[in-house]
Ligand code: HEC
């Protein structure tokens with residue numbers, strides 16, 4: 001009995017302890033609160049769309065864990081189907097956790113998706129966390145290392161690309177030679193407030209951990225510029241993608257234009273009647289097939305294609321309008337649908353916001 005307890009004690013000492021998200025709050029309160037509001041803190045349990053698509057694609061094996069639950073202490077079992085996500089396990093509910101992101105040592109490029117390689121932690125010592133602070137202050141909970149590769153690699157492990165078992169591209173957001181520095185510039189801008197509570201180094205600012213993206217009403221206005229001009233009855237719309245990634249990088253999403261011509265408050269023309277996909281030139285989304293038939297869950301697809309606006313790409317769309325009168329208004333609105341209409345055929349979603357189109361931005365021109 002004594003030997004067994006001794007062995008157990010030895011085991012717990014040999015494995016470095018996982019520091020959960022909450023444990024960072026004591027010193028990094030601002031960053032912790034920002035992170036909690038971000039999509040990275042969402043996991044299988046708190047992201048309805050992800051959970052339902054995951055269950056529809058494989059109800060037994062949770063292969064998605066590699067990117068969605070990367071810190072899981074039984075990752076292989078989740079992938080093999082020997083275990084299921086567990087609400088009482090912090091390494092499951094922490095999502096893309098602080099500890100995980102800050103122990104990425106390098107990213108190995110691979111065909112299906114890239115592989116995050118974690119830093120080996122010295123047994124029995126406090127963990128070493130990577131970051132970009134110059135000369136970080138001493139901390140009782142962890143050591144800090146400024147790793148020059150860190151900031152270049154940190155987003156590439158999960159965000160670059162993903163192929164399914166049939167070699168069909170499910171998403172591709174980054175080019176082969178692209179690193180993460182640009183991603184950090186836009187998605188982690190400097191905000192006021194020290195990186196830790198005491199702010200002994202008087203930095204006075206820190207990198208935002210809100211990771212704002214398509215879910216934020218103000219932030220999402222910055223992605224695409226819309227310019228509209230009219231020559232006679234021809235409407236010319238130029239879309240400029242200002243982002244370092246394609247407009248569509250998530251296969252459940254659709255982003256599309258709704259264009260209406262109104263006369264004295266009545267709509268007399270629009271670019272589609274019922275479904276935005278009727279106007280194929282302004283409907284941006286992935287579509288997948290299996291044996292020549294349309295499928296919604298991408299993991300099953302044997303063929304896929306995407307209508308997209310590539311990084312920094314500029315696209316001009318042309319429309320013929322009816323004859324215009326003075327005072328006619330043309331309104332051009334860019335919308336996002338978090339789960340495109342097709343998804344409703346494969347999964348039922350409780351959150352209305354997921355299916356109802358959400359406005360990104362709009363511009364209006366008036367006929368004279
Ligand atoms: C290679 C890493 C990777 C793997 C593996 C992966 N995902 Fe993702 N997933 C991401 C990233 C990165 C995002 C965020 C992309 C975005 O928002 O455009 C994401 C976002 C999503 C979203 C959108 C969530 C939302 O709330 O809008 C869904 C749904 C999703 N993934 C489903 C899955 C499913 C189901 C699996 C497993 C079959 C899976 N993913 C496996 C990287 C991955």
Ligand code: HEC
Nearest residue numbers: 019024027098099131132133136137139141144145146201
């Ligand atoms: C007991 C206080 C304390 C706790 C708890 C703590 N940290 Fe820190 N951390 C610090 C201090 C102090 C610094 C240095 C800040 C500075 O120099 O401005 C720091 C710096 C960092 C850095 C920057 C390292 C670099 O080289 O750029 C990262 C990343 C970091 N902490 C992550 C975490 C994470 C993740 C957790 C939770 C798992 C955590 N910390 C918990 C005190 C703490």
Ligand code: HEC
Nearest residue numbers: 155159174182183186213214219220222223242243244250
């Ligand atoms: C020039 C600023 C800029 C850069 C650089 C940038 N993004 Fe974005 N990104 C945005 C904006 C603005 C949005 C929201 C608008 C949209 O998605 O249409 C966004 C959206 C996203 C989304 C959510 C998209 C969705 O539909 O789910 C993810 C994920 C993302 N970015 C990751 C990255 C990664 C990874 C990089 C580095 C390769 C990066 N971003 C570089 C500005 C940028």
Ligand code: HEC
Nearest residue numbers: 024028031032035040096097098101131132154195206207
């Ligand atoms: C998606 C990956 C990711 C996650 C998750 C994440 N961080 Fe960071 N963190 C970064 C990156 C990248 C930087 C460096 C940003 C820079 O230098 O511009 C950073 C910087 C920091 C810093 C240094 C402050 C600064 O201004 O550079 C601290 C402290 C920190 N993170 C703590 C945390 C804590 C605490 C959590 C969880 C509550 C967390 N991080 C979650 C990627 C992440």
Ligand code: HEC
Nearest residue numbers: 039042047067068070154155158183187211212213214215
């Ligand atoms: C361990 C994998 C992983 C890493 C590393 C990672 N992400 Fe993510 N990221 C995800 C997943 C998964 C999601 C989607 C979460 C969800 O919706 O449930 C996501 C979502 C996002 C979003 C979407 C926000 C929105 O509104 O939809 C942005 C922006 C983002 N990540 C930026 C970054 C940046 C910048 C980095 C590098 C500093 C990074 N991520 C590193 C996995 C990762």
